[in-house]
Amino acid sequence: MSRTIIAVTALVLAVTVALPALGESQSSSADPVTPKLTDKLRGLLQAEMQQIDQAMRDIYTAIISGDHETVADRARAVHESFILKQSLTPADRKDLVQAVPKDFLARDKAFHATALKLAEAGERRETRAELRHFERMTRQCTGCHARYVSDRFPGVGQPAN
Numbered sequence: 001m002s003r004t005i006i007a008v009t010a011l012v013l014a015v016t017v018a019l020p021a022l023g024e025s026q027s028s029s030a031d032p033v034t035p036k037l038t039d040k041l042r043g044l045l046q047a048e049m050q051q052i053d054q055a056m057r058d059i060y061t062a063i064i065s066g067d068h069e070t071v072a073d074r075a076r077a078v079h080e081s082f083i084l085k086q087s088l089t090p091a092d093r094k095d096l097v098q099a100v101p102k103d104f105l106a107r108d109k110a111f112h113a114t115a116l117k118l119a120e121a122g123e124r125r126e127t128r129a130e131l132r133h134f135e136r137m138t139r140q141c142t143g144c145h146a147r148y149v150s151d152r153f154p155g156v157g158q159p160a161n
């Protein structure tokens, strides 16, 4: 093989290896999902987000005042809110699964699982565990927003996890 062919091969290899990584880092902060949703789904998602936001505020006040019942009750409401479980016809569900990446659904699932852990911590009346799961949920909010809501929330930085 001539030197030129070796050099060209090396260059092609380098670009092939580097490009997917580049694509990933770009899409990690700018891949908005909402333009891909139907109006109905978007409306449901926004309503769910507003409820979750209010629940998180109530939970914050409940944690700092030792009101474990409210922590448990509101966290369970978040756990069950899951738009994908409620108000969705099979056709909506299909639209949603087609519109959003698997990673989005996985994040939503993980988030709702953390809400259940927070509810259980409230039932055990364990303030430290409540704080831990509350913080984890806050990271999950910002993580999903940084990744998928960059059009509306461009200021949210990608959290560590």
Ligand code: HEC
Pocket: 033, 034, 042, 045, 046, 049, 050, 052, 053, 056, 104, 105, 107, 108, 111, 137, 138, 140, 141, 142, 144, 145, 148, 149, 152
């Ligand atoms: C799996 C992804 C995901 C997670 C997790 C998530 N969100 Fe969102 N959130 C979204 C998307 C997508 C939108 C944009 C909805 C739109 O504009 O259509 C949004 C929008 C919002 C909005 C604006 C709603 C409005 O009025 O239009 C609020 C408030 C919000 N989220 C709160 C939260 C809070 C609080 C948490 C965590 C406790 C959270 N979100 C977790 C995906 C997520």
